[in-house]
Amino acid sequence: DAGITQSPRHKVTETGTPVTLRCHQTENHRYMYWYRQDPGHGLRLIHYSYGVKDTDKGEVSDGYSVSRSKTEDFLLTLESATSSQTSVYFCAISPGQGMNTEAFFGQGTRLTVV
Amino acid sequence: DQQVKQNSPSLSVQEGRISILNCDYTNSMFDYFLWYKKYPAEGPTFLISISSIKDKNEDGRFTVFLNKSAKHLSLHIVPSQPGDSAVYFCAASGTYKYIFGTGTRLKVLA
Numbered sequence: 001d002a003g004i005t006q007s008p009r010h011k012v013t014e015t016g017t018p019v020t021l022r023c024h025q026t027e028n029h030r031y032m033y034w035y036r037q038d039p040g041h042g043l044r045l046i047h048y049s050y051g052v053k054d055t056d057k058g059e060v061s062d063g064y065s066v067s068r069s070k071t072e073d074f075l076l077t078l079e080s081a082t083s084s085q086t087s088v089y090f091c092a093i094s095p096g097q098g099m100n101t102e103a104f105f106g107q108g109t110r111l112t113v114v
Numbered sequence: 115d116q117q118v119k120q121n122s123p124s125l126s127v128q129e130g131r132i133s134i135l136n137c138d139y140t141n142s143m144f145d146y147f148l149w150y151k152k153y154p155a156e157g158p159t160f161l162i163s164i165s166s167i168k169d170k171n172e173d174g175r176f177t178v179f180l181n182k183s184a185k186h187l188s189l190h191i192v193p194s195q196p197g198d199s200a201v202y203f204c205a206a207s208g209t210y211k212y213i214f215g216t217g218t219r220l221k222v223l224a
Contacts, residue, residue, distance in 0.1 A: 004157075031210055042120070042203060042216035043158070050210060058211070090157055096210055100146045100165050103205075103212050105157035 003027050004106040006091050012112045019078040021109050023091030025071075031094040032074040033058075033103065034066065036087040043090065049074055050096070081113045117141045118206050120215035128223050133191040135218050137204035140185065144206035144213075149178060149189045152201045152217070161202075162189070194222045 003026030013019050023032060034046040035058075045058030047066040055066050063085060065077045078085055088110050092103040119138045127133045135149075145166040150158035164171040164178045164187065171178050177190045191198055199222045205214045 033212065035214070040216060043205075043214035045211060045213065048211060059213075092212070094210065094212075100163070102148055102160040102163060104160065105150075107157050108155075 004091060004093055004104060006089075006106040006109050008109060009107065010110045012114060013081050015082060015113055016080050019081050019111065021076045021089055021091075021111070023074045023076070023093075023106060025074075025093045027093060027095070027104075028071060029093040029104075030071075030096040031103075032068065033092040033094070034064075034074065034076045035090045035092065036060065037090060037108075038087050046076065046089075078111075081111075083113050085111065086113045087111060116216075117144075118204060118213050118215040120204060120218050122218050123216070124219040124221070126221045126223060127194045129196060130193045133189075133194045133198065133220055133222070135189040135191075135202050135204075135220065137187045137189075137215055138185055139187075139206050141206070141208065141213075142185070143208045146207040147178070147180060147187050148205045148207070148212070149176075150203045150205060150214075151198075152203065158203060191220075194220075196222050196224050198222050 005024045007022045033048040035043045044060045049055045049068040067075045091106040094103040148163040149161040152158040180187045201217045203217045205212045
């Protein structure tokens with residue numbers, strides 16, 4: 001299994017509070033991704049990173065920011081959590097060596113905004 | 115604007131029969147396609163992939179077919195087993211981003 005650790009695994013937070021989710025990898029992969037999974041929507045890309053300090057928006061980036069100061073860590077921040085951000089969040093990594101490589105996923109973080 | 119679509123939310127198949135899961139995409143720039151399997155409370159796991167230069171790829175019981183002109187791919191599982199019961203996501207990649215469909219829940223009946 002790819003070395004990906006997401007923390008926390010579960011979190012309940014109040015509307016309006018900031019929340020940071022962490023993804024840590026031990027594979028030294030270049031690419032890292034944050035997805036959210038919601039019923040009827042599948043997996044939607046929030047943000048991704050193609051290197052240290054290099055990030056870009058995905059399909060559903062509004063209300064989220066990311067940072068990558070080290071190869072191994074990719075942080076997802078909800079600046080002011082809303083109930084619509086209640087979801088399961090998955091981090092993924094990819095080596096990016098050439099075009100045809102798969103992504104490996106973490107175990108997920110279940111976030112509830114009350 | 116859904117670039118990758120899985121139009122069947124669920125599918126039930128008898129054990130031992132063939133399961134066929136379908137996926138359509140709209141962006142002709144996608145050149146690599148993947149299938150993932152997901153069990154409850156776990157992260158998605160990679161199953162099989164296909165490059166746009168091929169039209170078929172096999173791995174044991176799993177075969178993926180790609181029809182570029184129709185922008186359609188399918189996953190065949192033969193024979194289906196109860197342990198195959200899961201949600202299956204197709205994904206497409208073009209520039210190091212992976213765009214996923216909404217998933218199909220497969221139930222294999224014993």
